[in-house]
Each structure stands twice: as C-alpha cells, then as structure tokens.
Amino acid sequence: GENVEQHPSTLSVQEGDSAVIKCTYSDSASNYFPWYKQELGKGPQLIIDIRSNVGEKKDQRIAVTLNKTAKHFSLHITETQPEDSAVYFCAASDSGNQFYFGTGTSLTVIP
C-alpha cells in the first residue's frame, strides 16, 4: 500500500516568517493530496488540497506544490501568525476508498 512520510515532526518559526512542511509518497497511482490542520482537542480540518494534474495551488497565505516525478509535495505558509500554531498532516489518495496520512508536523509560531 501507500506510504507517506512527513518532515519535520516539529517546527518553530518566528511570527511573520515562512514555514515549509514536506511529504513524500510511494505509490505513483496517488492523485489527490490534501493537507489538514488539527488544533488541540479537535478533529483535522482541510486547509488546502491539490490534484495530480496541477503543480501548484495557492490560497492566500497557504500554498501547496506537487512534484509527481519525485513523488513529493509541500505545504508553504507565509507570513505566519500565532493562530497558525497547530499540527499539520499531509495525506495521499489514489481515487480509491482510502487515505494515507503522514505522521504530522507540530508547528509553533513564536510571537
């Protein structure tokens, strides 16, 4: 099955700086790559996603890039704010019935 690896496991940045989280996947059939944000005590919530026919997608301060050849995708958060502090998960799906999640990155934005 699919194997998704995520790095780093923890990340601290100063407010206003950028944060980058990287994921790799193993199954070339995967074609949907969502990113979820999980705040303390809550369920994950989708913040951005990308499909395999697109190389980059941006939504305000958040962007995701996908390199299908290298099988990796990244989340970029610019102008970080304290409310961006959370755990972020990447995932991959092959249009089937299952999602495969990375192990998460705990992001801390220092005011």
Add this chain to the structure above:
Amino acid sequence: NAGVTQTPKFRILKIGQSMTLQCAQDMNHNYMYWYRQDPGMGLKLIYYSVGAGITDKGEVPNGYNVSRSTTEDFPLRLELAAPSQTSVYFCASTRIAGNNEQFFGPGTRLTVL
C-alpha cells in the same frame, strides 16, 4: 448542519469491557471512515464504508467491528478492550470517492486500563 458528530467525548474502560463509539453525519455522505490516532503518529484507518450495508477493513481492523445500517450512522464496536486500544478515535465522512475532502468529527478519547 451539525456535520460529523461523535459520542462520547471521553471514556475509560477496563480490560475486557466492550463499548460502542457512535458516529453520525447529516451531510448525506456515502463514504464514512474510522481512524485511530496515537501520540506522534498519523491517522490509521480502522474500517470504512462506501454506503449503507457495505463495510471493509482498513489498515488496523483487529479488535474492532463496524456496521452501517443507515447512511447517517457508522458505529465502531470494541468487543474486548485491551490497553493497546487506548487512543483517540476519529470518524470522518466524504461525499464521493476517496479523492475528496474528508470531514472529521471532534474525536473520542478512549483509555483502557
């Protein structure tokens, strides 16, 4: 819409006890999922369902059972609780196939002592 709801929020079980974690969604989603989340780990799929009456095993199904008698409800059953089942359990749903946004419930924190 309430989205995906889960009950209870917290539960402590003794080894060998049984319980059912409830999950319901009011978005008319066909696909529903149960995940467990252990500290420092990602979400591991336990069971999923593609519609009423249809369920299938995920990555870590041992020790659990599910049923899907209606589109709205997808309960998860633990028959003989073990300490290894201490975890946070999330239910999720999605409208169509796996390559679309999943909506998660708030989770159930289960401790088995």
